[in-house]
Each structure stands twice: as structure tokens, then as C-alpha cells.
Amino acid sequence: MSGFLQQLINGLSIGSVYALMAVGYSLVYSIMNFSNFAHGGVIMIGSYIGFFAMTAFEMPFAAAFCTAALGTGLLAVLIERIAYSPLRKRNAPFLYFIISAMGVSIFLENIIIASPIGPTFRTYPRVFGAEPFVVAGVNIGRLDVMMFVISTISLIILVFIIEKTKTGMGIRASAYNLRASALMGVNTDRIILIVFGLGGLLAGIAGVLFGMKYTVYPQIGNITLKSFIAAVFGGLGSLPGAVIGSILLGIIETFTSGYLSSQFRDLIAFVLLIFILVVRPRGLMGKTTEEKA
Amino acid sequence: MDWFYIKGILILSGINLMAVLGLSLLTGFTGLFSFGHAGFMAIGAYVTAMGTVKLGLPFAAALLLGAAGAALASFFIGRITLNLKGDYFCIATLGFGEAIRLILDNVQYFGGARGWPNLPRSTNFTIVVILNIIGIIILANLINSRHGRNFKAIREEELASQTIGINVFRYKMTALMISAAYAGIGGGLLGHYLGFLQPKMFQFIKSTELTITVIFGGLGSISGSVIGALVLTSLPELLRTFAIWRLVVYGAAVVFIMISRPQGLMGGYEIPVGKIFKKLYYRLAGCIRGKQAVGGGKQ
Amino acid sequence: MKLLQLKNVTKQFGGLMAVDNVSFDVGKGSIFGLIGPNGAGKTTIFNLITGIYKVTEGEILFEGIETNSMQPYRVAELGITRTFQNIRLFKKLTTYENILTACHYNARYGLGDAILRNKKFKAEEKSLLDQAEELMNIMGLEDRRDVIAGNLPYGLQRRLEIARALALRPKLLLLDEPAAGMNPDETARLMALIKEIRDRFNLTVLVIEHHMDLIMGVCERIVVLNFGKKLAEGTAGEVQANPKVIEAYLGEEEVVVC
Numbered sequence: 001m002s003g004f005l006q007q008l009i010n011g012l013s014i015g016s017v018y019a020l021m022a023v024g025y026s027l028v029y030s031i032m033n034f035s036n037f038a039h040g041g042v043i044m045i046g047s048y049i050g051f052f053a054m055t056a057f058e059m060p061f062a063a064a065f066c067t068a069a070l071g072t073g074l075l076a077v078l079i080e081r082i083a084y085s086p087l088r089k090r091n092a093p094f095l096y097f098i099i100s101a102m103g104v105s106i107f108l109e110n111i112i113i114a115s116p117i118g119p120t121f122r123t124y125p126r127v128f129g130a131e132p133f134v135v136a137g138v139n140i141g142r143l144d145v146m147m148f149v150i151s152t153i154s155l156i157i158l159v160f161i162i163e164k165t166k167t168g169m170g171i172r173a174s175a176y177n178l179r180a181s182a183l184m185g186v187n188t189d190r191i192i193l194i195v196f197g198l199g200g201l202l203a204g205i206a207g208v209l210f211g212m213k214y215t216v217y218p219q220i221g222n223i224t225l226k227s228f229i230a231a232v233f234g235g236l237g238s239l240p241g242a243v244i245g246s247i248l249l250g251i252i253e254t255f256t257s258g259y260l261s262s263q264f265r266d267l268i269a270f271v272l273l274i275f276i277l278v279v280r281p282r283g284l285m286g287k288t289t290e291e292k293a
Numbered sequence: 294m295d296w297f298y299i300k301g302i303l304i305l306s307g308i309n310l311m312a313v314l315g316l317s318l319l320t321g322f323t324g325l326f327s328f329g330h331a332g333f334m335a336i337g338a339y340v341t342a343m344g345t346v347k348l349g350l351p352f353a354a355a356l357l358l359g360a361a362g363a364a365l366a367s368f369f370i371g372r373i374t375l376n377l378k379g380d381y382f383c384i385a386t387l388g389f390g391e392a393i394r395l396i397l398d399n400v401q402y403f404g405g406a407r408g409w410p411n412l413p414r415s416t417n418f419t420i421v422v423i424l425n426i427i428g429i430i431i432l433a434n435l436i437n438s439r440h441g442r443n444f445k446a447i448r449e450e451e452l453a454s455q456t457i458g459i460n461v462f463r464y465k466m467t468a469l470m471i472s473a474a475y476a477g478i479g480g481g482l483l484g485h486y487l488g489f490l491q492p493k494m495f496q497f498i499k500s501t502e503l504t505i506t507v508i509f510g511g512l513g514s515i516s517g518s519v520i521g522a523l524v525l526t527s528l529p530e531l532l533r534t535f536a537i538w539r540l541v542v543y544g545a546a547v548v549f550i551m552i553s554r555p556q557g558l559m560g561g562y563e564i565p566v567g568k569i570f571k572k573l574y575y576r577l578a579g580c581i582r583g584k585q586a587v588g589g590g591k592q
Numbered sequence: 593m594k595l596l597q598l599k600n601v602t603k604q605f606g607g608l609m610a611v612d613n614v615s616f617d618v619g620k621g622s623i624f625g626l627i628g629p630n631g632a633g634k635t636t637i638f639n640l641i642t643g644i645y646k647v648t649e650g651e652i653l654f655e656g657i658e659t660n661s662m663q664p665y666r667v668a669e670l671g672i673t674r675t676f677q678n679i680r681l682f683k684k685l686t687t688y689e690n691i692l693t694a695c696h697y698n699a700r701y702g703l704g705d706a707i708l709r710n711k712k713f714k715a716e717e718k719s720l721l722d723q724a725e726e727l728m729n730i731m732g733l734e735d736r737r738d739v740i741a742g743n744l745p746y747g748l749q750r751r752l753e754i755a756r757a758l759a760l761r762p763k764l765l766l767l768d769e770p771a772a773g774m775n776p777d778e779t780a781r782l783m784a785l786i787k788e789i790r791d792r793f794n795l796t797v798l799v800i801e802h803h804m805d806l807i808m809g810v811c812e813r814i815v816v817l818n819f820g821k822k823l824a825e826g827t828a829g830e831v832q833a834n835p836k837v838i839e840a841y842l843g844e845e846e847v848v849v850c
Contacts (some may be wrong), residue, residue, distance in 0.1 A: 035380060086552040094380055095326050099508055100551040102501045222497070225391075232384055232488030267395040273388035275308040278373045281381050432708050438706035438713065439696040439720065446693045449682035455696040458668035458759055467703070495784055561684070 005030045005138045007258045008251065013144035014213070015250020016151035020206035021227035021236070022242035023158065025200035030175035030237035031195055035228065038079055040221030041108030042200055046072040046207025047216045048112065051122055061127045069204035076200025077193055079104055105221055112218040122216045147209045154205050155243060158198065162239070167194060175237065185273075189292040226253075226266070235283025244284060245246070300418050302530045307421035307545075308482045310522035313506045314428050315475025317518040320507050322436060323468040324448030326383045329370075329390030329497035330476045333363040335492065336393060337477025338484040339403055342412050345485065352415040356424075356481045363477025364470040371469045375462060390500050397492040408491035409484075416486035424482070428475060432515055436472075444468055445513070476503075505547055511557030517566040521557070593620040595764060595796045596672075601650035603636055603820075607662035610636040612820040613650070618813075619766070623790055623797045625811030625828075627804075629840065632817040634800045635677060638766050641798075642674050643667040654764070669697070671763035675753040675770060677800075687733050687752055688740050693761035694723040724759065725807070730792070731755040747778050751785075758793060765789075767799040771806050780801055783810050808832070816840070 021043055049071045053064035083100045111248040113119045128142040148233045162168040173181040182188045206227075210220065227246060234245025249269060255264040276283060312334055319325050340362035344355025374385040398406040435441050443464050446454040455461055482492045502525070510521025532539045550557075597620040603611040618624045626634050638647040641652055643664040652659050661666050682690050699716040706713055728734050731751055736744060741752060750770055757765055767786070771779045778798040783806055790797055801807045807814060808828040816823040816831055818840045824831055831837055 033380075035384065036528065083548045087555075091553070092551075092555060095383075095508075096551050096555055098326075098380075098383070099501075099505060100548050102505070103544045103547030103551065105544070106498070106501075106547065107541055110537070110540035110544060114541050225497070229388070263399055267392060267399070270388045270395060272390040274373075274385060274392065276382060276384045277377060277388070281377050434707050434709055435703070438717070439693075439699055439701070440703055442689065442693040442704055443696055445685060445689075446682050449684055450680045451646065452664075453676065453680040453682070453756075455644070455664035456668055456674050457699045457756065458665050458673075460663070461667045 003258070005136075007142060007254050009138070009140055009253035010258075011251030012247065013141075013147045013250075014254065015230075015247035016148045016155075017206050017209050017213070018227040018230045018246035018250050019243045020151050020154060020202045020209070021224050022230045022231040022246045023155065023239055024203050024206075025228050025231040026234075026237055026239055026242040027171075027195050027199045029177060029231070030239075031171070032084070032097065033191060033237075034094040034101070035236070036101050036199075037098060037225075037228075038083070038101040038104035038108070039076075039199065039203060039228070040224040041105040042072050042076050042079070042203040043207040043210065043224050044112070044218060044220040045075055045108060046204035047211035047220055048117065048207075050208035051124055051211055051216050051287065054125055054127075064210055065205070067209045069201045071199035072204030072207065073197045076196040076203065080193060080196040081141070109218050109221055119218055124216065126213045127212070143212060147213065150205065150209060154202060158202065159239070161198070167191070171195060229269050232273060233276050233283055235285040238285040241283055241285035295333055300525045304416065304418055304421050304486055305530070306523045306526040307425050308416075308428060308479050308486065309503070309506065310425055310479075310519060311421075311428060311482060312476040312479035312503050313510075313518050313522045314334065314425075314432055314515070315472035315479075316325060316503050316507050317510075317515060318432060318435070318444070318475075319468050319472040320504060321512040321514065321518065322441065322448060323444045323465060325375075325465060325470075326380075326504065327386040328383055328497065328500045328504065329386030329388070329393075330472070330503050330539030331495040331497070332386075332390035332393035333367060333473040333476035334480035334483065334499070335397060335495035336366050336480065337363040338480030338495070339397065339409075340477070341481030342409060342484050342490055343403075345413055345415065352413075352420075352485065356478055359481035360474040360477040363480070364474040367469050367473030367583070368466070371466045375465050375469065382542075387500070389496065390495070391497055394492045394495050396494075405492070406492060408487045408489055408493075412484055412488050412490065414488045416482045424478065428478075429515060429519065436515065440464075440467075448513075462483045508555075508557055509550060509563055511559035513561040514559035514563055516566070517557055517562075520559070594618070595655060596798070597653040598641075599651050599653070601640060601652060602648045603633075603635070603645060604648045607799055609774060609820050611640065614815075614817070614820070614822045615650075616822065618796060618798055618814050620796055621794070622812045623786065623791070623799065623810050624815040625807045626800045626817065627802075627807055627814060627831075628673055628817035631819075633820040634817055635768060636820075637817075638674060638768055638800065639799075641667075641766065642672060662692055668760060668762075671760075671774070672766070673757045673760045673762040673764075674766035674769055675750070675757055677768040677772065679749050679753055681741040681749060681753055684740060686738045687744065688728060690738045690752055690756050691727050691733075691759050692720060694756040695723050695727075697722045697760055698723060705765070727755055731758075746773055750774075752783075752793070754785075754789070758789065761793070762795065764796045764798065767797060767801075769800055769802060771801055771803045773795060773829060774803075776805070778804055782806065783824040786810055 021039065024039050025036060046068045050064050050068035053059045053067045054061065083104050086098055087096050087100060128146050132139040133145065134143050162171055169184045170181070171194065173184070173186055174188050174191045178188055201252065226249065230249040231242045233249060234241030234243065234284040249272070252268060252272065253265050256268045294307060312330060316327065316330055319327060334448055338360035341355045341359030345352060346359045350358065370389050372380055377385055397403060403409050413490040443454070443459045446459060447461055447464055506521045506525050507518055510517030510519070529539045529543065594617045599615050601611055601614050602609070613635065624807060626637065628634055636645065640647050643659060643662050643666065654670055654672060657670065659670065682693060685693065699720050700712045701716050728737065729756070733748065733752060733755060736748060741749065744752060754767070754770070771782050774782060786797060786799070787790050787810060789795060799811065811828060813826070814831045814836050815825045823840055824834045824837050
């Protein structure tokens with residue numbers, strides 16, 4: 001029983017970090033209708049910024065954390081300007097966006113490998129202490145608790161921005177219909193930048209947390225592909241869907257590796273992806289679109 | 294730089310071209326985007342290897358078996374995913390490609406994640422060239438027929454294609470299965486060129502590379518795909534001295550192509566190979582006749 | 593002789609009744625008009641006939657065969673084809689290729705024949721090329737043979753769409769607002785064309801239109817729809833005199849009767 005709770009808590013904490021990443025995929029998808037595969041690269045860079053801020057620059061955790069988030073926010077905006085904005089102006093089909101995103105992702109991963117940073121695995125210094133909390137006989141890692149707390153707070157702030165501010169209304173309107181929003185006077189160019197910025201901020205936070213839980217290396221981006229699956233699982237373009245999908249994926253993964261075999265952990269995510277696409281392609285909470293004849 | 298080295302690069306280009314040709318039919322002519330073709334390559338590679346090593350088949354028969362295996366897998370994938378719209382199909386193929394790789398990681402019969410060493414090195418330059426020529430001719434003949442026009446119609450306007458009586462699902466399935474068979478042959482050639490197989494060789498990035506090659510050459514152009522495969526395979530090899538920086542350049546180049554020349558090298562046009570040969574023939578014939586005339590004058 | 597029959601056809605989208613219990617028969621060889629204000633359900637009826645949507649209730653019979661459960665391509669094989677309100681050409685292909693593609697149905701060679709380029713392929717392909725060429729000439733598109741369809745002027749795009757539909761050798765042709773965006777002169781020529789192709793190809797034509805001159809000029813019988821329901825049916829004169837029709841139109845549009 002305590003083993004079960006242990007797994008559940010592990011699943012929740014990793015699921016919450018997936019949620020931070022998945023929300024980035026979903027935000028961009030909701031407005032631009034393409035899967036931004038550069039997001040994984042941005043998360044990876046966030047992980048590195050946080051790492052070097054704490055080690056090389058000896059910043060306290062909070063400062064490093066903010067630096068990473070701001071850095072990736074800026075990076076995401078920069079990527080939009082360089083790699084997507086010219087395509088947007090040309091009304092290019094979604095595939096060109098995806099390929100461009102792949103290009104960015106290849107670029108980011110390899111520039112880290114080629115730079116003096118290199119392909120080595122790096123471990124974050126311990127911040128939250130090794131001593132686990134013991135609640136009702138279950139060991140709960142401090143890091144897991146912090147991951148869950150920080151992710152939840154970040155997501156609540158995001159929801160607040162989207163639901164309660166004027167900019168958020170612009171985002172919601174643009175997600176509903178980008179062109180109509182532009183006609184109604186929403187500065188969609190600005191909205192798109194903000195969306196990338198927000199996604200980038202969350203990517204930085206997720207990168208730091210992910211790096212602390214595991215290690216930092218240039219191919220982290222590939223692992224974050226699973227958060228993309230979580231976004232599809234929940235329904236691309238739906239933020240609540242992304243969160244629910246991520247939590248579920250996190251729990252399913254930890255249970256698979258806990259009770260079956262850790263080798264199946266990655267496989268289960270992709271099998272789940274195909275399964276959900278077949279059974280319910282729009283995901284748990286995705287919006288449907290029907291082509292008009 | 295010796296011939297042996299160049300030959301190696303050409304063989305690799307030819308192997309990639311095989312997969313790219315198939316993808317060209319699917320993406321360039323039918324308008325379906327796949328991020329899972331490395332998965333079909335993997336199936337082709339492992340089935341072919343099984344054919345030669347475990348069943349003792351001749352290489353050609355094993356290659357055909359590999360192609361059939363990939364096509365069969367694509368049939369099942371297609372049945373459940375071809376009805377999905379646009380990018381969802383593309384995501385589904387991504388999931389499939391990764392799933393294949395992760396399954397192979399766990400199949401100890403094929404060596405699992407550690408790989409499968411000591412395969413016969415049956416792939417040589419001649420075989421690759423012949424298979425590519427056959428592949429190109431089949432594809433070109435297919436494109437220049439009513440079937441080819443139907444593929445293009447589906448790419449342009451799916452709904453209108455239906456109303457002129459095209460069974461869209463069946464045509465998409467045909468394109469998918471043919472493209473998978475091509476990828477399967479590419480995979481079979483690859484394993485028997487390198488002499489070993491590892492699931493890691495067929496990662497997501499490999500699928501991406503194939504799609505990038507098709508787009509780089511220009512959607513809807515066979516000659517574009519050929520040039521694309523030659524350039525994009527050999528360039529990184531030739532830049533070996535660059536080593537670690539080449540993928541950085543590659544990534545940047547992909548973005549640059551997307552934003553500056555999205556129609557690719559050929560932009561949907563073909564190099565008129567037939568016409569060029571005809572012209573060359575007449576010119577040569579003219580030269581010979583001219584010489585004869587001059588010779589006659591001397592006598 | 594009835595070619596197409598709609599019997600109590602209903603189509604629901606969620607709570608919305610797009611088409612509500614509509615019945616009418618289209619006689620063989622006739623030119624039949626479908627009119628009504630915007631959102632009356634005209635295009636939905638086209639989508640139901642061509643199998644793009646499935647009927648919620650009722651049935652559609654073509655030459656006595658029920659088409660309700662058929663895929664759109666099967667319906668096309670039966671001999672029903674259409675044009676679209678917002679033109680759907682194969683935009684990046686040429687005029688000639690657009691027509692040639694639609695001729696595919698008149699050849700029977702398979703994938704293998706195409707790959708081997710055998711005699712059967714060559715003979716049938718030759719006949720396809722001739723058919724496309726002929727149709728292009730009939731429709732007056734021969735001087736635009738190699739123009740990319742997307743670059744044709746608007747009027748010719750509509751004409752090409754009709755040509756492409758004719759390539760199927762259909763029995764029933766559905767035209768969805770063929771005169772949209774045309775000036776009176778072009779509309780007059782279109783009217784002549786519709787009559788001409790009807791006679792030449794032994795067609796039955798079902799046409800949706802807002803241009804009243806066109807409808808009144810060519811249609812032998814007209815059905816008026818409003819809010820998904822059938823409001824009236826009859827000849828041009830009968831429909832024009834119907835008080836219910838006048839009422840429905842007066843509230844909605846300025847052009848009523850000419």
C-alpha cells in the first residue's frame with residue numbers, strides 16, 4: 001500500500017512538470033495550429049541556464065530559477081521572430097512550421113554539444129536537502145514536493161493571466177479564431193509573441209525542475225517529446241487537457257516502471273499516443289473542427 | 294579523397310534516396326506528412342536481416358521480404374490513422390515510429406538495444422544504383438498515370454477529389470504502402486551495408502531527416518528528391534572535418550530554407566531527363582554525321 | 593421519369609435543423625433550380641446528395657438506388673457530380689491536368705499496367721488524353737491549356753470546374769452558385785452554356801443560385817427553401833407569384849423578382 005502511494009506521488013510530481021511543458025505545446029498550438037517541436041530545445045536550454053547560474057555564477061536557487069525562466073522566455077520569442085514569423089506572413093502550411101521547428105531543435109541541441117559545454121551529463125547541486133518527509137509511513141522526497149508546488153503555482157499564475165487579464169482575453173480570442181480576432185482589433189502579432197514568451201517562461205521552469213530531478217544533457221529535448229504526447233492525450237490546444245493529460249501520463253509512467261519494467265516506461269507513452277489518436281483523436285478535451293464544404 | 298571513400302558516400306546517399314523516393318510519393322505527391330518513416334526503415338532492416346541471417350534467404354529475396362514487411366505494417370497503421378486529419382496523422386506516425394524503435398529495443402531475438410552485429414555485408418555500389426534506378430522508373434511511371442494524377446488531386450483538394458470519384462482512402466493507403474516498401478528496402482540495404490543494426494539508428498530524428506530531404510528537394514519533384522538525397526547525405530560527410538559543427542549548420546540551414554525558399558530546390562518541377570538525353574543523342578548524331586560529311590569532302 | 597428523389601430528408605447538426613423534412617423529385621433531363629435565402633439549407637442538400645454529409649432521417653434515391661450510406665466517391669461513380677460554391681479546383685495543376693485527372697474514371701488500367709507501361713496502359717492513356725482535349729475545346733478553355741488553374745480569371749475557374757465535372761460523364765450535375773461574382777453579361781453566357789451542356793451531354797442539372805435572372809431563365813422547375821424547410825415548388829411563374837415566397841424574400845434580400 002505504501003508502495004502504491006509512493007508511486008502515485010512520484011507520478012504526480014513528474015506529471016506536474018510534464019504539465020508545465022505540455023502547456024507550452026498547447027498554448028502555441030491553440031493559436032498557431034502547429035506542434036512546436038522547438039519547445040524541447042527551449043526546455044533544454046532552460047535547464048542549462050539554471051545549472052550554470054547556480055554553479056558557475058553561484059547564484060542562489062531563486063535567482064537562478066528566475067534567470068532560467070526569463071532566458072527561455074526571451075529565447076522562445078526570438079525563435080518565433082526568426083523561424084516562424086516569416087512563415088506566418090506567407091500563410092505557409094503547418095508542415096513548414098513543424099520543419100522549421102525541427103531545424104531550431106536540431107540547432108539548439110547541437111550548438112550545446114559543439115560548444116565548450118559539450119555532451120557531458122551534469123548534475124544540479126542539491127537545493128532542497130536529501131532528508132525526505134515521512135507522512136503516514138510514506139517517504140516523500142523534498143524535491144518531489146517542491147516540483148509539485150512550483151509547477152502548481154506557475155500553472156495557477158498562467159490560468160490567472162489567461163482568464164482574468166485583458167491580454168488573456170486576447171489570447172483566448174485568438175485561440176478561438178486568429179483572423180477574426182485580428183479584424184476585431186486584437187494585435188495578434190503581439191499576442192503570438194506573448195504566447196511564445198509565456199510558453200518559454202514555463203519551459204525554463206520545467207527545464208530547471210527536470211534537470212534537478214534527473215540530470216542535464218543536450219538530448220533532454222527528446223525526453224520532453226513525452227510532454228507533447230501528454231498534450232495530445234489531453235487534447236492539443238486545450239490547457240486543462242494538457243494538465244490532465246500530463247498528470248495521467250506521469251502516473252501511468254511511474255506505475256509502468258514500478259510494476260512492470262522501466263524499459264516499458266517510454267514505450268507506454270507512445271503506445272498511449274497511438275491509442276488515443278485512434279479512439280479519440282481530439283484528445284480528452286480538445287476542440288473539434290469540421291471542414292465546411 | 295579516394296574512390297573507396299566517395300563510393301561509401303554514394304552508397305549511403307543511395308540508401309537514403311530509396312527511403313526518400315517513397316516519402317516523396319507520400320508527402321510530395323499525395324500531401325501526407327509522416328514523421329515515422331524511420332520506423333518503416335527499421336522494419337525493413339530487421340526483416341531483411343532476419344531473412345538473410347535466420348532464414349538463409351538470398352539477399353534479393355530478403356530485401357523483398359523486408360519491403361513486404363514494411364508495407365504490411367503500414368497497412369495496419371494506415372487503417373487506423375489515415376482517416377485522421379492533417380497534423381494528427383503526422384503525430385500518429387511519429388508515435389508509431391518511436392514505438393517501433395522502443396519495441397525493437399526490447400526484442401532480444403534481434404539483439405535488443407545493444408544491436409545486431411555481424412550481418413552479411415551484401416549491399417554494394419552496383420546493387421544500390423540498380424535498385425535506385427528501378428525505384429525512380431517505377432515512381433516516375435506511377436506519377437505519370439491516372440493513379441499519379443489522382444494522388445496529386447488528393448494533395449490539392451481532398452473533397453473535390455472525392456466528388457470526381459476518387460476513393461481517397463484507398464489512394465492514400467496505396468501511397469503509404471508503396472512509400473513504406475521503399476523505406477523498407479532502404480532499411481534492408483542499410484543494415485547489410487553497415488554490417489550491423491541498432492534500434493538507435495532509426496530515431497525520430499531520422500524520420501525528420503527524410504522529410505527534410507523531400508522538402509529540400511522540392512515537394513512534388515522526383516529529380517528534386519534525388520538531388521536532395523545526394524546533397525544532404527554527402528554534404529555532412531564531406532564536412533567531416535567540421536565534425537561537431539555540421540549539425541549546427543544543418544539545423545540553421547533547415548530554418549533558413551523554410552523561411553527563404555520553401556518550394557525547395559526544384560519547386561515542383563522536374564529535370565527533363567528524357568528531353569536532355571534526346572537532345573544529347575541528336576547532337577551526337579549530328580556531330581558524327583558532320584564529321585562524315587567533312588571526311589567525305591576530303592576524299 | 594424521376595432521376596433523383598428526396599424523401600422526407602432531414603439533416604441535424606447538434607440542435608440545428610439544417611434541412612427539415614424536405615421532399616422533391618428531379619425529372620430526367622430537366623434543369624432544376626434550388627433557391628432560398630442564405631442559410632436556407634441549399635448547400636447542405638448538395639452535401640447530402642453527394643454523400644459528404646449523411647442524412648439524419650429520410651432517404652435519397654438516385655435512379656431508384658438509395659445513396660444514403662454511400663461514400664462520396666461511390667456517389668460520383670453512380671453518376672452524380674458537382675461544383676462548389678467556393679471553387680475547389682486542383683489549384684496548382686494546369687487547366688488541362690484538372691480535366692485530365694477527372695477523366696480517370698473512363699480508364700480501367702491498374703497500378704501494374706501503369707508501372708510496366710504496357711499496351712493496355714498506352715491505349716487507354718491515349719484515349720484519356722483525347723477526351724480531355726475534346727472537353728477542353730468544347731468548354732472553350734483550349735487557349736488556357738497550360739495555365740495553372742489558380743491563376744485563371746474567376747469566370748474561367750468556374751467554367752473549368754464545370755468542365756472537370758463533365759469529364760466524369762455524369763448523369764446528374766449539381767451546380768452550387770455558378771454565377772456568383774459574375775456580371776450580367778457573363779451570367780447570360782453561363783445560362784446559354786448550361787442549356788448547351790445539358791443537351792449535348794444528356795444531363796440533368798440541379799442548380800443553386802442567387803441570380804434570379806439565371807434561375808428564372810433556365811430552370812424548368814424550382815424548389816424554394818427557407819430555414820431548412822420547403823416553402824414552395826413549381827415553375828418559375830408559379831414560384832414568383834407565390835405569396836409565401838415573396839414574404840420570405842422581402843424580409844431578407846432586396847432583389848426579389850425581376
